[in-house]
Amino acid sequence: MIQVENLHKHYGAVHALDGLTMTVKPGVVYGFLGPNGAGKTTTLRILTGLARPTSGRASVAGIDLSSDGRALSRHIGYLPEEPAFYPWMTPREFLDYLGRLHGLSSTQRTARVKELLDLVNLAEAGKRRIGGFSRGMRQRLGFAAALVHRPEVLLLDEPVSALDPSGRKEVLDLIEGLREQCTVLMSSHILADVERVCNVVGIIAKGRMVVQSPREMLMERYAQPVFEADGEDPLAMKRWADLLKRQKWVAAVAVAGATVRVTANDVVLARHELMASAAAQELVLRRYEELRPSLEDVFLQLVETEAVK
Amino acid sequence: MNFFIVLRKEITEQWRTKRLLIVAAVLVLFGLASPLLAKVTPDLLKSIPDMPPGLADLIPAPTLADAVGQYIKNMSQFGILLAVLMSMGVVTQEKERGTAAMMLTHPVSRLTFLLTKFAALGFTFAVSLAAAALGCWYYTLLLFEALPWGTFLALNGLMLIVFLVYVAVTLFCSALARTQGASAGLSFAGLVLVAGIGSVPRIGEYFPGQLFNWGGTLALGGEASNWPALWGSLGLIVISLTAAWLVFRHQET
Numbered sequence: 001m002i003q004v005e006n007l008h009k010h011y012g013a014v015h016a017l018d019g020l021t022m023t024v025k026p027g028v029v030y031g032f033l034g035p036n037g038a039g040k041t042t043t044l045r046i047l048t049g050l051a052r053p054t055s056g057r058a059s060v061a062g063i064d065l066s067s068d069g070r071a072l073s074r075h076i077g078y079l080p081e082e083p084a085f086y087p088w089m090t091p092r093e094f095l096d097y098l099g100r101l102h103g104l105s106s107t108q109r110t111a112r113v114k115e116l117l118d119l120v121n122l123a124e125a126g127k128r129r130i131g132g133f134s135r136g137m138r139q140r141l142g143f144a145a146a147l148v149h150r151p152e153v154l155l156l157d158e159p160v161s162a163l164d165p166s167g168r169k170e171v172l173d174l175i176e177g178l179r180e181q182c183t184v185l186m187s188s189h190i191l192a193d194v195e196r197v198c199n200v201v202g203i204i205a206k207g208r209m210v211v212q213s214p215r216e217m218l219m220e221r222y223a224q225p226v227f228e229a230d231g232e233d234p235l236a237m238k239r240w241a242d243l244l245k246r247q248k249w250v251a252a253v254a255v256a257g258a259t260v261r262v263t264a265n266d267v268v269l270a271r272h273e274l275m276a277s278a279a280a281q282e283l284v285l286r287r288y289e290e291l292r293p294s295l296e297d298v299f300l301q302l303v304e305t306e307a308v309k
Numbered sequence: 310m311n312f313f314i315v316l317r318k319e320i321t322e323q324w325r326t327k328r329l330l331i332v333a334a335v336l337v338l339f340g341l342a343s344p345l346l347a348k349v350t351p352d353l354l355k356s357i358p359d360m361p362p363g364l365a366d367l368i369p370a371p372t373l374a375d376a377v378g379q380y381i382k383n384m385s386q387f388g389i390l391l392a393v394l395m396s397m398g399v400v401t402q403e404k405e406r407g408t409a410a411m412m413l414t415h416p417v418s419r420l421t422f423l424l425t426k427f428a429a430l431g432f433t434f435a436v437s438l439a440a441a442a443l444g445c446w447y448y449t450l451l452l453f454e455a456l457p458w459g460t461f462l463a464l465n466g467l468m469l470i471v472f473l474v475y476v477a478v479t480l481f482c483s484a485l486a487r488t489q490g491a492s493a494g495l496s497f498a499g500l501v502l503v504a505g506i507g508s509v510p511r512i513g514e515y516f517p518g519q520l521f522n523w524g525g526t527l528a529l530g531g532e533a534s535n536w537p538a539l540w541g542s543l544g545l546i547v548i549s550l551t552a553a554w555l556v557f558r559h560q561e562t
Binding site for chain 2: 045048049050051052073074076078080082083084085086088097098100101102142145
């Protein structure tokens with residue numbers, strides 16, 4: 001559905017994209033992750049036709065971006081990081097206007113506008129001027145605007161960054177609900193959100209794709225298991241940590257006060273040996289837990305590795 | 310078809326943001342004031358205290374030509390200034406605010422985006438000038454005599470073309486600039502350039518300033534024509550809009 005091949009984008013001496021290649025298959029919710037300045041927004045702007053690549057090829061919904069930008073707009077919905085509107089319009093008028101542009105009939109527009117305002121929880125504000133909207137309300141309206149014409153591909157740039165926790169949950173639920181209905185490419189720096197709704201993840205750094213993979217495969221492949229233990233005596237915990245560092249099945253040990261965090265090379269062995277080791281040291285543990293590695297751990301690991309290159 | 314959908318939105322914007330009202334109010338004010346000023350100016354001069362004896366008798370009685378002259382003078386100053394002020398930020402503002410990017414990801418071509426702005430501003434100036442002309446014609450009738458309708462209409466049509474030249478040139482500057490400050494600077498430079506070249510002998514004959522003279526002569530029943538200025542002005546509109554489109558279509562919004 002989205003195909004990007006060796007995309008370069010240079011702004012003078014700055015290489016915003018440096019040979020980016022990615023594939024987004026139909027029906028997936030693709031989480032596009034990367035640190036600030038990695039090239040996420042530039043990629044999305046190129047995919048919408050708002051920016052042009054210096055070199056490389058990209059196609060969205062089968063449309064080559066170098067050929068027909070006009071046709072592209074019928075197939076995509078785009079939510080920029082800070083959506084902008086005409087302040088003198090009301091949300092109802094704005095969505096109706098977009099409906100007209102996309103060729104919806106009067107009856108279709110009336111129904112679609114009502115449906116979308118209900119969906120993004122703006123029905124009560126439907127007749128208020130957009131000029132008085134908060135950032136969160138504008139973000140939700142932007143989401144509705146991107147959906148007016150039921151696009152095949154939805155490009156979302158930090159879609160929940162301006163929302164409060166309840167608004168964030170609502171929008172994430174909406175995105176999750178779009179799975180299989182349309183293809184979603186969502187950039188975000190909030191890893192927990194990506195982890196929650198995206199079934200495929202691509203990590204970009206310095207304008208290059210570091211890794212792209214189904215989320216579960218990515219976690220299996222890159223996430224190193226982590227064990228965490230809180231003890232009573234910080235000194236005893238420090239001694240234990242020093243002992244653990246010498247074990248072959250331990251990848252890394254971090255100590256913070258009376259908490260020891262162990263990253264294992266061999267999770268099965270670690271499960272057996274850690275408790276035995278703690279018992280041998282006669283440690284009193286308040287808490288012992290095998291933590292599920294988060295996408296954040298994977299992200300940091302991969303991005304830090306890329307930064308070292 | 311989307312051209313008319315976007316044009317409708319642009320005209321609604323002219324109305325809701327009160328641009329139409331401001332342009333209409335200013336032009337109507339000067340339309341009404343022009344014959345009035347022409348009528349009372351000699352009386353005002355005569356009422357200056359300590360005027361040397363006999364000088365007051367030399368001040369000519371106001372005529373229809375004074376009313377038309379005053380109207381042309383006011384419109385050539387305030388109309389052109391309004392054309393520049395109302396057009397200078399229209400594209401830049403949307404680029405800065407992000408609405409241009411928002412709209413261009415929907416089925417709105419960059420050409421439609423620009424042309425509808427020009428057409429909406431054209432509509433604003435046409436409606437406002439029509440109201441101003443009506444006011445001027447009525448006051449002239451009350452204070453002097455009736456102006457011939459047809460030729461007065463021709464004068465206003467030519468004035469509208471002059472305004473549209475400045476709208477188009479300013480729109481080009483707005484498409485060219487990245488910020489509103491730069492747009493304002495470029496727009497006033499454009500205003501000075503068009504007016505400046507228009508005052509150069511020979512070359513100036515092809516520039517819009519000549520249309521005021523042609524229209525004035527026509528409105529007072531004289532025989533005149535200045536087709537090079539008309540074609541030159543229309544050409545300037547087409548060139549400015551084409552240049553605006555060429556610049557805008559390659560810009561990243």
